Amino acid sequence: MKAALGITGFALAACLVGLAAGAVSIPPGSILGALASPDAPGAAIIRELRLPRVILAFLVGGALGVTGAALQALVRNPLADPYLLGISGGAGLGAVLAIALGVAGAWSLPLAAFAGGLASVILVYRLSAVAGRRLDPRVLVLAGVVVSAFTGALISAVLTLSSAEQLRNAFLWLVGSVSGASWETIAAFAAYAALPLFALFASARALDLLSLGEEPAQSLGLDAVRARRIVYLAASLLTAASVAVCGVVGFVGLVAPHALRGILGPGHRRLLPAVFFASGGFLVLADAVARTVVRPIELPVGVVTALVGVPIFSLLLRKSLR
């Protein structure tokens, strides 16, 4: 209960900061006024620019966090993250291809990204399973790095062969940014993310069992093959939807699950909703930092999440190899 209040408070505070921060600072007191009335001072900035941006960052952050937590149970490795496992890279490749071929729209881009993300997660899983039935955390991360490098090379190839305007669009979006937020991107994201997010929440108890390994899970009564398939599909779809609206943002799936397992324990029924709110708040804050730290230049939000995520990754790596 205390934890739930704390996480809700954190998420609300993050959203408030996200609305207040930017090229023009708006005091928190005026934000409510701007939200209530379109004629209040700063209302245009809040309502048309920052609110969609904060909402999108929150939803994407939440989706990536829940995806990370689910993948960590699935591959039984606290280092799993859609970015580190190469899903984001694959989704990026799918999306870049769609842009280069001129078939990218708010609604078709996530589908192309989904195809790429699913292909790469299967590839990573195959590569890491070659090393033995027991998934070694090092091998898994290595496989993710290899697949990311591969998709990265293909992305470069596609971009090199594209026209200048397409190239600029693809690059801006690839580095990871929420600046393209609009009510339409929010609608598209919500439409694609709702079902897989629900599927992961409904799989909470299956994830508990999957984290014990396939044989224990099955002997406890879980259809592990089916559960695993659902989680892979949902994780790929969520990553793809996220990549499609704000590019490749890494490490969001690592930070909140790690912090919250220490407080709430590993049970996914409590963990997943908490991770959703905390990761949403985390990405909103990261975006607020990205917008303001070198004002008036905007940093890609992926830079900020990496700066926070890499130290946590190193910590987890040390722990998991001990």
Next chain:
Amino acid sequence: MILEAAGACVRYPGAPEAALTDLDLSLAAGELVAVAGPNGSGKTTLVRALLGLIPLDRGRVFLNGRPVGEWRRGELAQVVALVPQREETPFSWRVEEMVGFGRYARRGALSAMTAEDRAAVERALQRCDVASLRTRRIETLSGGEWQRVRIARALAQEPRLLVLDEPTASLDLGHEMDLFELVRRLVDEGLAALVVTHHMNLAARYADRMMLLDAGRVAATGPPSQVMRAELLSRVFRWPVSVMLLEEGAPQIVALRPEGHGRGYS
């Protein structure tokens, strides 16, 4: 009969030899059967085949009279509980959460624990003497405590058949005895148990029947006195052994040193 196998054969895809050939086995309530054999003789394959975790090449396995392949995992888990050989989780579960997982098949994916579920977990904790550890994190447990917790989880499933795959692999002498005593008591209370073990001597003391596997085939099966024969065991384990009798009557195996290396044990 809870478990019945007839002519069961298993061949892994791409393998030249069958991993298990013509296995016959029957197991009833109140019976403890121990499966032994050299490394790679098919013990774990047998467990996996009996639980329907791998498909049979030929032959049949029945659980409660119904072919094992026809069971859904959730139904199977209410009749058979498996304590696998190895198990690792990256997360820091509490003992009571771990034992609570035994109720998964009975409570479904979305419903909360009922009073009945909690009572079953409590009984299992008590039965395995781990109730005092309930709030401990699993990574803080000793090897013996962890095995008892895993057996408690299996008991929380309220199964009719308990399958243990090398349950004493990393336990010291006292914990080994402790574990076999526990399993024997559970069997005497009406459970059926199949224990895969390298500990021939413990198997001979606690099991009603033994089954010796060699290269995927049954080399011998029957009461311990029929399986624990020096000539047979020497051949199967490719090492000279001698068999002696304990006062309680159980045959015990002793591996001999090759001739010329003896140090006063002649």
